[in-house]
Structure formats: structure tokens, C-alpha cells
Amino acid sequence: xxxxxxxxxxxxxxxxxxxxxxxxxxxxxxxxxxxxxxxxxxxxxxxxxxxxxxxxxxxxxxxxxxxxxxxxxxxxxxxxxxxxxxxxxxxxxxxxxxxxxxxxxxxxxxxxxxxxxxxxxxxxxxxxxxxxxxxxxxxxxxxxxxxxxxxxxxxxxxxxxxxxxxxxxxxxxxxxxxxxxxxxxxxxxxxxxxxxxxxxxxxxxxxxxxxxxxxxxxxx
Ligand SMILES: [Zn+2]
Ligand SMILES: [Zn+2]
Numbered sequence: 001x002x003x004x005x006x007x008x009x010x011x012x013x014x015x016x017x018x019x020x021x022x023x024x025x026x027x028x029x030x031x032x033x034x035x036x037x038x039x040x041x042x043x044x045x046x047x048x049x050x051x052x053x054x055x056x057x058x059x060x061x062x063x064x065x066x067x068x069x070x071x072x073x074x075x076x077x078x079x080x081x082x083x084x085x086x087x088x089x090x091x092x093x094x095x096x097x098x099x100x101x102x103x104x105x106x107x108x109x110x111x112x113x114x115x116x117x118x119x120x121x122x123x124x125x126x127x128x129x130x131x132x133x134x135x136x137x138x139x140x141x142x143x144x145x146x147x148x149x150x151x152x153x154x155x156x157x158x159x160x161x162x163x164x165x166x167x168x169x170x171x172x173x174x175x176x177x178x179x180x181x182x183x184x185x186x187x188x189x190x191x192x193x194x195x196x197x198x199x200x201x202x203x204x205x206x207x208x209x210x211x212x213x214x215x216x217x218x219x220x
Pocket of ligand 1: 055056057108109110111112113
């Protein structure tokens with residue numbers, strides 16, 4: 001980006017390091033301005049809002065009316081409570097949320113992230129080993145396996161993790177194609193991801209739904 005600025009303004013003496021520094025600060029602190037249907041309209045920098053920290057269980061939410069940003073509480077807040085908003089989509093597993101937060105260069109340690117919960121398994125919605133069964137899987141107490149709540153067949157934790165990280169690697173690849181404007185390559189990787197996820201996740205899984213939503217955006 002700094003090189004691009006120099007290309008556009010060759011006559012001005014520029015400090016590339018400083019430009020890169022400023023762009024990085026902007027990227028970490030700016031907010032996407034959305035319409036009421038959450039379609040992105042542009043990017044805005046709101047210094048007072050940029051100091052609000054992230055939580056995966058936020059007590060406030062950021063809203064826009066035109067170009068004006070509002071922070072609305074989601075519950076009654078006492079005067080000494082820290083206000084938090086979520087920088088990312090919260091309907092996602094801990095692994096997915098931490099991956100989405102990488103761009104902000106911190107690891108979230110909010111109450112939801114440090115809790116070793118069944119919520120992840122439900123949100124993840126791993127599919128039963130028996131592809132004809134539509135039961136949900138939950139981790140066993142020792143967490144060495146995930147067991148179907150309908151037919152009691154288990155999937156080994158290592159196998160589940162292996163497929164999940166394979167999907168995560170492909171997702172990183174697809175999103176970098178997407179951000180460089182290469183929609184056809186991105187689309188073909190997302191299709192591979194969808195096929196893998198259909199075998200790995202329950203049809204109600206949020207991960208599978210997110211992939212299908214992205215595929216729709218890529219092709220329409
Ligand atoms: Zn968190
Ligand atoms: Zn089952």
C-alpha cells in the first residue's frame with residue numbers, strides 16, 4: 001500500500017515506513033460502516049469507538065445511521081463496567097473466532113474463550129460418522145472423542161481436528177484469493193471446502209452456513 005501511494009504521488013518525498021505504519025494503525029482501528037441489513041457501505045475511523053475493546057460476549061453493539069456510529073448497550077450497565085463490542089461475527093466457534101481476530105493481533109481471553117464448553121461442539125455441529133444419521137455430536141468428558149447424541153457412535157478427536165485444520169488451511173487460501181480479487185480461484189476453493197464440510201459437519205452447522213453464504217457472495 002505504501003508503494004502504491006509512492007507510485008501515485010511520485011513527486012512528493014514520502015516516508016514509506018511511516019505510511020505503512022499509518023495504514024496498519026488505520027486497518028486495526030477502522031470500522032466497516034454497514035446499512036441496516038449489514039451490507040458494507042465503506043470504512044470509517046471513529047477515535048472514541050476505536051478504544052472500545054473486543055469481547056466474544058459483548059455488552060454493547062456498534063450500529064450506524066448513515067455515517068454516524070452509535071454504541072448501544074445490550075443489557076443494563078453499571079457505571080464501572082467496561083463497555084465491550086465484538087469486532088467479528090460471534091456466531092462461531094472459539095477456533096474460528098480466534099482465526100478471525102488474527103487481523104487485530106491479539107488473542108481473546110474473554111469468559112467465552114477461556115471456557116472449555118460444549119457450545120463449540122454444538123456451533124461446530126460435527127456430523128455423525130454414520131452419514132445417514134442426523135444426530136449432533138458432543139465431546140466426551142475426557143475429550144478424546146465426540147459422540148453422537150442419537151446413535152452413540154463416536155468420532156476420534158484427532159480425526160476431527162485433522163479435518164478441521166485442513167478446512168481452516170483451505171479457508172485461508174480461499175480468502176486470500178478473494179481479497180486479491182481472484183473470484184474464480186476463490187470460488188473453486190470454497191466449493192472444495194463445502195464438499196469437505198458436508199462430510200464433516202451437520203447440515204445445521206454455522207461453519208457450513210458461512211461457507212455457503214460466502215459462495216453466494218462470490219458467484220452473485
Ligand atoms: Zn473471546
Ligand atoms: Zn449418529
